[in-house]
Amino acid sequence: MNNTVVVAIPATTANMGPGFDCLGMSLSLYNEIHMSLTPGFINIEIEGEGAEDIARDERNIVFCAAKRVFTEIGESCVGLSIKLINQIPASRGLGSSASAIVGGLVAANKLTGSRLSQERLLDLATEMEGHPDNVAPALLGGIIVSVFQEGKVHYLRVSPPEGLNAVVAIPEFHLSTHSAREVLPKQVSMKDAVFNLSRSALLVAALCQNRLEMLRVAGTDALHQPYRTKLIPGMNEVIEGALQAGALNVTLSGAGPTVIALTDGEKPAVNDAMKGAFQRAGVSCQVKNLKPTVEGARII
Incomplete structure (x- = not known):
């Protein structure tokens, strides 16, 4: 030993x-x-x-x-x-x-x-x-x-595709996975199920083929993010701001409250947009540029 x-x-x-x-x-x-x-x-x-x-x-x-x-x-x-x-x-x-x-x-x-x-x-x-x-x-x-x-x-x-970058905006508050799961519905509609099935399949295919332009559509969700919005002040504004600043797609990281933007290379404007949107919602956060490993x- x-x-x-x-x-x-x-x-x-x-x-x-x-x-x-x-x-x-x-x-x-x-x-x-x-x-x-x-x-x-x-x-x-x-x-x-x-x-x-x-x-x-x-x-x-x-x-x-x-x-x-x-x-x-x-x-x-x-x-x-x-x-x-x-x-x-x-x-x-x-x-x-x-x-x-x-x-x-x-x-x-x-x-x-x-x-x-x-x-x-x-x-x-x-x-x-x-x-x-x-x-x-x-x-x-x-x-x-x-x-x-x-x-x-x-x-x-x-x-991970070459050049993929991850901008993570990490709010200065905790959100337990248990709390984030408590807000989710016990049942979902067939429409929402198909929404996520189709996008999950497209997301994996896009990553395999390095089709990063597909991530904006492929990265959307109907099963958990809409319900967790109320737990994270400014979440929708952070997502919209990052997309407008050039992010490929923007989602909750896990159960949150961190929001993660995938970008093609480093995009300082995305960092600024995410931090600014959280600040306008009264949420302090730190922003990190990370790479997929x-x-x-x-x-x-």
């Missing part, structure tokens, strides 16, 4: 508009996990985003994920030392919980001799998270189309 393992895990954006719970992409913003065996006690240190709010005991998500690996390989978790260096904001729609789950699984698996396959790690991560849209790109990198069926994730990976969680 190794003494210490260090893992870097990328942020992710889920749904990408119409691909509710089945599409996700990894982004160039990282959390880092340092993990080592410490028989007899648990020690958890946290730096960076969310440090004041994240549990430092057995409730910690990274520790829970690591413990799941020990259970899976039939060993007892006698104690761990964990250090988290977080750059991914928590509860903002950028996959912070997915990064914790994936990072904990990958680090513990490496620490115990890499006995679990990547596919098994993905299945375990999905069981813990509830759906694969964030954990799959966090583990595998790139753009992932996924289905979770009977305890197993079936997926295909799409390489081709690599998921990695040992460093």
